[in-house]
Amino acid sequence: MSDFREALKTIQPSSVRSGVGLADFRPVAWDQIGGLEDVKLKLKQSIEWPIKFPEAFVRMGLARPKGILLYGPSGCAKTTLVKAAATSCHCSFLSVSGADLFSPYVGDSEKILSQVFRQARANAPAIVFLDEIDSILGSRSVSKTGRGVQERVLSVLLNELDGVGLKLTERRGNKAELENDSREQTENDRELEFQEVFNKDVVVVAATNRPDMLDDALLRPGRFDKIIYIPPPDRKGKFSILKICTEKIPVDPDVSLEDIAARANLFSGADLENLCKEAALLALQENKVEATPVKQKHFEKSLEIVKPSLTNEELEFYEKMFRNRE
Template identity: 80%
Template structure:
């Protein structure tokens, strides 16, 4: 047949819900199809199953399809303006089905509660009578005020066939699942793959909290365990908490209901509490269908610490959320996840078992995690073979996921501007990433105290001082690169190094060379950065410097001209009080006394060394 192209037209209103496909006589003849024979029409978004019928005007070259039986990805809007090939129409053999199992989608939860099972069974039998179906196809029901059903998904058929199956009055239809349209639509929309890299341990922890209690309730009851009410995610901005929650919800098949703190507040008194109650009521309604996650982003803006004189509305919101969290466990399959980067600003009453049962800390990505993130970001980019992702991961200490995304985007833009804009041969090379490094700095250091970047200096640029350079390498580089050797010899890496000498003997240059060769975070602090006219402010600033360094390890804290910062406690003179207090704070920080909750715990240097050893082996 020469005229193989068929232009798609909207279906006739008389054919809606009849599963009919109207084609011209020449197409019917080419297919060898009799009237009413089942056809499979292949579309860009999927397939639909229909029956062959001639057009009323007997015109060839046109196709009118009723997509009432189709795969999940096909919608009526996908058919506009399409031109199909006759090869995309396939005549199918069919068999009478003995059994079929279906999932029924109803309009609302109220109809689900009020519709008796016997009535629903009869309705489904009537709707599916003499309908051709295939496995995993969805049969859409025409809108009707009296009909509570939106669509029917075919879960299994007997006998199993790749062709079409005809549901007759003798077919036994079993309703396996009944869900509401909102639940079904949400799960269909969230079925797209969400890629998350570098957060495997946190993702596993979240799955344990959410998935296990919902799928094994009898085991939890036998062990006397209660279902967790809530999880608090703590991490710096841009680390990927929202993306992580979406990925976990998709993998466990949970309904995700996202809200942000400022959206809850209203203009009139009591409106915020009412909005919060409405959110939890919606979550309880969805939890009757299956696992439900209520995700509160930026929870610190919603629940600040109580006790201030002018924050009565916030206090009422906090009290309302505490009451709602206490009732979550009894409501069913619902868990509350909150995310914040300021855990100290939260009201302490929230952070106890029974409300937020577990606090999951997401620190700045380690070397191995940064490498995984870079692999994910560059997998769809035309990256040159000379780009070493291991080397890039080493150079991005302190970068979070958002920073790495911006870095790759900036490198791609640089490569695009230095080639013809319409060229298909654009390749991103190492030089593009080097240029991107000049523009994209770690977001965690944008509000840091002191200087956070230095001009790169190599060891070869420093003449002489071979013994000093060797000592610095042994003290700083070797513990990072060879932690197993240090552990085997029973050696610990030094916490601090004091460089002293006359002016101009390259003390600062040596520190820059160490920071360049180690590819670690760098913080340079002077006396002007530390001292403040307010009592206690200098000590607080120094603690904040060490907190930022610990959160972005491996890091080097460089205290330049330390004699101007610290005093001697042996000479108690007037005016030395601030220096003595700063010295006490420095001694405590060097001893490692106390950690903030936002700082990553564990032997991070050991992790970095393992990754370094692994990358060396791969290079070999």
């Protein structure tokens, strides 16, 4: 058995060789993401539960969303949340960006996107992650250049979203079954067919910080029918993020992370991580040979150096859009 385990480390499945978009990343647990408890629950319900408990969804007559759109300010863990969902489901992760898709050859971008979905179906269960989808696809209502490559890629994505979860090949049967089409299906046959139709185990997740740039056809039910707002961390979430970021940093017991979280106004999760790194560097500057613990004064100085990336106008824009969708 040990020989087989070693062989699994070296033999690569043929379905992932030269695969477009297939990505490997360090596993991310849900508890490694501070705050955002409501968002985590929504993602578990939309991605994790249908893959882990498909029978329960069939029994309740529920269908999982075909596409999930995460929108919100930059640096608020949209990509990390998707990686955590892929880790918890133990599924394949295909990440696609504009650099992966766009090609100088006519028709090549559409072909690459179709290949991504073929790879996802071959390696199901799988998550297809479209990062910065606003840079990949534009809105046809604001396009002034006619039918460009973005419009053709959008058309391919819409067709794939309509096809994911549907039976792609006809069911094969013996000659007697094919000749006797009028024969009434048994209960097991109907249940099996429903499972084949429902349980394709491919979910499309997209992230953007410009949801106003997306085409309306993407946001209708049946495509990206689950739209989730990823807000900046609140005070409790900031404290949780600071605790996670300082787990591997020697912090003086007198440091008050709650006070730092209260003073970190308009800080995103990425800003808070940068804040902790800057404080550790300041402590290292004092004694490069023997690193001293990070003290409160280092965090105070770090708050003066590191500036927040969010603005009140930006948050008002997202809050207004979030209210309009409720």
